[in-house]
Amino acid sequence: MxxxxxxxxxxxxxxxxxxxxxxxxxxxxxxxxxxxxxxxxxxxxxxxxxxxxxxxxxxxxxxxxxxxxxxxxxxxxxxxxxxxxxxxxxxxxxxxxxxxxxxxxxxxxxxxxxxxxxxxxxxxxxxxxxxxxxxxxxxxxxxxxxxxxxxxxxxxxxxxxxxxxxxxxxxxxxxxxxxxxxxxxxxxxxxxxxxxERLENDKSFLEFEGVFLRQVDHKSSLVVFLFKNSKCFIGEVIINRLINSESIDNLFIENRKDDDEYSILGDKWETYIWDNIDGHYCLNKTSRILNSIGNKWIEQKNSKDSFSIINDVEFININEYEDILMLTMFYSQITNRNIMKENERTKNIIVxxxxxxxxxxxxxxxxxxxxx
Incomplete structure (x- = not known):
């Protein structure tokens, strides 16, 4: 043997x-x-x-x-x-x-x-x-x-x-x-x-349309991803090490409980579809979101700056290549990680x-x- x-x-x-x-x-x-x-x-x-x-x-x-x-x-x-x-x-x-x-x-x-x-x-x-x-x-x-x-x-x-x-x-x-x-x-x-090179053939990167960002507070930001296939994903990105930043328990790295640097509130993206209407991005919630259907608008203020409006709130339109690359990588990894976590939670062996x-x-x- x-x-x-x-x-x-x-x-x-x-x-x-x-x-x-x-x-x-x-x-x-x-x-x-x-x-x-x-x-x-x-x-x-x-x-x-x-x-x-x-x-x-x-x-x-x-x-x-x-x-x-x-x-x-x-x-x-x-x-x-x-x-x-x-x-x-x-x-x-x-x-x-x-x-x-x-x-x-x-x-x-x-x-x-x-x-x-x-x-x-x-x-x-x-x-x-x-x-x-x-x-x-x-x-x-x-x-x-x-x-x-x-x-x-x-x-x-x-x-x-x-x-x-x-x-x-x-x-x-x-x-x-x-x-x-x-x-x-x-x-x-x-x-x-x-x-x-890791992302140049990736579906998310190839279908990327735009990304918008707004800081919520010291620990989280709202991110809006638009893709060419008319899908839109919105999530509140949380910096896990800052969740308890005012607590002495979070002072030292070894005391921090979460191994992941970032997470998405609720561990899932809110899903929308978008369309371009009269030069504006119009976002409509899909039937997968279990609440009333509403509209959100993203309006480019002018071509000289990178700011946009979503429901009267100012967002930054991310347009630098390196930033787009980083955020696309983030989207890909967070999305797959959440699927992995769900498989872990349900002890799903067979996919x-x-x-x-x-x-x-x-x-x-x-x-x-x-x-x-």
């Missing part, structure tokens, strides 16, 4: 990240070839760069030998982290699935390490420790394929960036699996990059009740594959 070698599938998704993949994929293959019972599964998630051409010219040998399997879908218009990871995992044929982001290096001998961990420990999954690993390695999760299917993969209600990995780990633990941290830094190396990882694919440039 100690000499058993599980088949390990290293799963990578790429959308417009060829510049990263050129640095990582070939090295990752070479660093693990000695293991033998291994496959790399690469999903082209409708990448608009030269990924096809590069794979054909540089990686065909590994496709022919069965080391690399290449899938492509032309369906997605934006990057959906949870869906893409579900698709590539469903394409894997190994006993163990390991997510390797396009900017990650596995490190030499990682496959042997993974195999040994699963031989020595029963009912486990491997993950990185966010407090000791660099941020770009936090998506590294290795699990038995059967366990992935038991929890129905990543929660596809999380459409944007952030917390989908944390949620998956939580649900694996609810499945009575023990978490084993990957603590060897040899296996935790990645190409660092900024938030622009995606109807289906998950649906896609129409082409395998190795020639074979059509449909995942229902």
């Amino acid at each position: 100690k000499n058993k070698k599980h088949k390990i599938s290293f799963c990578t998704v790429c959308m417009n990240r060829l510049h990263h993949l050129k640095q990582t994929l070939l090295k990752n293959i070479k660093d693990n070839l000695d293991y033998g019972n291994i496959e790399f599964v690469l999903l082209n998630y409708n990448s608009k760069d030269d990924l096809d051409e590069w794979v054909k010219s540089e990686m065909q040998t590994y496709i022919d030998s069965g080391i690399l399997t290449y899938y492509k879908t032309t369906e997605p218009e934006s990057f959906h982290m949870s869906h893409s990871k579900n698709v590539v995992a469903r394409c894997a044929t190994g006993d163990i699935i390991c997510n390797i982001d396009a900017d990650n290096f596995t490190g030499e001998g990682f496959a042997d390490y993974v195999n040994q961990m699963f031989l020595e420990n029963k009912d486990i999954f491997l993950a990185t420790d966010a407090y000791h690993a660099i941020r770009d390695c936090c998506g590294r999760i290795c699990m038995k394929k059967d366990d992935f299917y038991k929890i129905c993969g990543y929660d596809e209600n999380m459409e944007s960036y952030g917390f989908e990995d944390n949620d998956l780990k939580n649900r694996l633990q609810l499945l009575a699996l023990s978490r084993v941290n990957i603590d060897n830094r040899i296996f935790l190396s990645a190409i660092t990059h900024n938030d622009t 995606n009740e109807k289906s998950y990882g649906q896609a129409t694919l082409v395998k190795n440039f020639k074979e059509p594959v449909i995942l229902n």
Whole structure:
């Protein structure tokens, strides 16, 4: 039994990240070839760069030998982290699935390490420790394929960036699996990059229309997000460390009770639809809000300043790129975190009740594959 070698599938998704993949994929293959019972599964998630051409010219040998399997879908218009990871995992044929982001290096001998961990420990999954690993390695999760299917993969209600990995780990633990941290830094190396690259293909960022901000008091601000799909989300953002700022109990960091730096009042956004009427944004509450339907107006005062009016109250119209990027990241992470918290609260192990990882694919440039 100690000499058993599980088949390990290293799963990578790429959308417009060829510049990263050129640095990582070939090295990752070479660093693990000695293991033998291994496959790399690469999903082209409708990448608009030269990924096809590069794979054909540089990686065909590994496709022919069965080391690399290449899938492509032309369906997605934006990057959906949870869906893409579900698709590539469903394409894997190994006993163990390991997510390797396009900017990650596995490190030499990682496959042997993974195999040994699963031989020595029963009912486990491997993950990185966010407090000791660099941020770009936090998506590294290795699990038995059967366990992935038991929890129905990543929660596809999380459409944007952030917390989908944390949620998956939580649900694996609810499945009575023990978490084993990957603590060897040899296996935790990645190409660092900024938030622009993290969000440039994200649905929220691509559909962003505008954001308005008004400070309520020292600890909270009201934020209004508008998206091109006519959806609007409004929430009161709270700085958690300032909630009890007048109390001596909040004087020292170790006394603060909330691990999250920010939260949304009520842990959910108020949802509206908006339209542009005579040069004004008109917001109408959707039927999901259980009170009387009312109108709110956002009116640009003039083109020389950044202030706007909502129900006769002055808001700041955020229009600096870096501020928009930061707030879009905030929106994405807060939204996904609230979904994760709801799954925690309800002890929801199984998500995606109807289906998950649906896609129409082409395998190795020639074979059509449909995942229902």
